Amino acid sequence: MSGQRVDVKVVMLGKEFVGKTSLVERYVHHRFLLGPYQNTIGAAFVAKAINVEGRVVTLGIWDTAGSERYEAMSRIYYRGAKAAIVCYDITDSSSFQRVKFWVKELQSCEQHCRIYLCGTKLDLLENDRSKRQLDFHDVRDYAEEIKGRHYETSSKTGQNVDELFQKVAEDYVHFTPFQVMTEENGVDLSQKKETYFSCCHH
């Protein structure tokens, strides 16, 4: 059961109520609803296949509990993650403090994990620009500093959501070309066998 092959482990991090779950919901089911959902029983783990340059990559998206009482355990979650989407609320500057905490944690414990900063609730600014508490360029600079990427999204309108996840998948494909090949079309590997296989030297 539930043996779906997953290529990339993506963890969602962020303070409570910044909208991690909504972001995943929007991406996977293209909806933003408060009413009853029909198809899913849970949005905590989702596997989603995505097309990148003709290859299929399956993202396994791990939602995490944002409450501070589980903070000590967050390390267990991002072990082995290839990408982390660290969310903050554009209209809440305190949520960005937590972002810095997670970035530090990720950099020290999980060096192979790429970091994507994601400002949520962009739609709230539509009518009232003064609600913004976190400057776009400040965060962008910070993202560059930590060699991460930066997106501002709205789960309500869907703005930038697909782009974010698409980028996660693309980065994965570009940075681990061989792994994708082994999984996608193993037959083709016969030509590469010599170079690839010679890593086994025990």
Place this chain on the structure above:
Amino acid sequence: MSLKSERRGIHVDQSDLLCKKGCGYYGNPTWQGFCSKCWREEYQKGRQKQIQEDRELAERLQREEEEAYASSQGAQGTQPSLTFSKFEEKKTNEKTRKVTTVKKFFSASSRTVPKKENQETKAPSPSINRQVSIETEQVSKEFIEFLKPCQKAGHDVYKQCKICLEAMQQKREASIEEQSEYVQDFYHNTAEKLQLRWKMPSEKVEDVMDHIEKFIMTRSYKHVFCPETTDDEKKDLTVQRRIRALHWVTSQMLCVPVNEDIPEVSDMVVKAITDIIEMDSKRVPRDKLACITRCSKHIFNAIKITKNEPASADDFLPTLIYIVLKANPPRLQSNIQYITRFCNPSRLMTGEDGYYFTNLCCAMAFIEKLDAQSLNLSQEEFDRYMSGQSSPKKQDAENWPPDACLGVKQMYKNLDLLSQLNERQERIVHEARKLEKDLIDWTDGVTKEVQDIVEKYPLDIKPKPQPLAAIDSENVENDKLPPPLQPQVYAG
């Protein structure tokens, strides 16, 4: 980890293929760019640290527990619980022993007999020893059947598995980490071989790997599950005692979004509890994972029925913690360790099963570290509940569901009365002490007052001042004087 986006397609530099440590061998993305040797070194370091940390935590908890018990032993009323826990512990020990014995009877195949078996203390008679367990037999048969259509590859896989099993047997005395590493390497190499040499499609490889895991782990289970070389059993008991001590935690404290008053929901909760307990009875890591996944699905259903929307991780984790607290699954630590050590890593790290397993690990870590703050309680409340002096459930006694058992209701009522009585008695004792103190104080006060007065007006008996020789004063000394002359009448 630079993010150069211009590098597209599958162009790869030679340098990208080499091990990141620069040892000259080729690296591999599954080992995060290291070659297998360097990866093992790196990985081993991390894991050793993790194990060390786990052990320290467990030891600390153990110490704390013992201290708590030692201190509670002095207090009245907690004595029975102590003996009970001792008894439970014994029972668990016995159970484990029994399980191993039963397993010994069944699963020792003729293959494993000659070398190591005689070292085991309670080795059953050889005739029993030679019997092959029905389950093991079955698994072997299934495995062979399964491999038949694969022909050459199948034959090769079977041969490799046999070699692996024999090597495992040789390693039986080695540390569990070494054994785990060996099996992990075996999984990895076999999967790679299936893909590259036998050119199997990846789904098929997954399938074969599952069967290999089943075959190998069914046979090795009794030696590598909760092995004597580790303190897994000790930790199991610690966790078990810890969960028992936390029996009073309610779903409200954990903010669990599940309403057990809805019959459907409580049904789901019961199912989830059953599943998580069932995990201990499975032998194959994958089957254990499947139990966790089933349990999680029931939890999701329970949340969905209660909240009428799909659960997020914020809902799921507290509920899982609650379920674990309610279920107190046997040998939780051993099971988690066993899965971590011997499950096919590709499944554990990324997939759905891996997600739920991670949550379970997280739940256990939370339970181990749980304190007043994490339940939004004051430290006094937490201590009181922990020591069993009072129970938060008592307050619920009034709003029992109508179908609650009469006896239980009566019991809670009695408990309530008893605690009230206890309270009153305590008050009386308190008042009596106060009275005693007051009395003592009063006596002391009076004594002090008297002393003060005495000091202020000391009772000196001053020598009487020398009497002036007043003629008319009455004087004692006068007594010595001859009596005054009386007028006498002389006749003459």
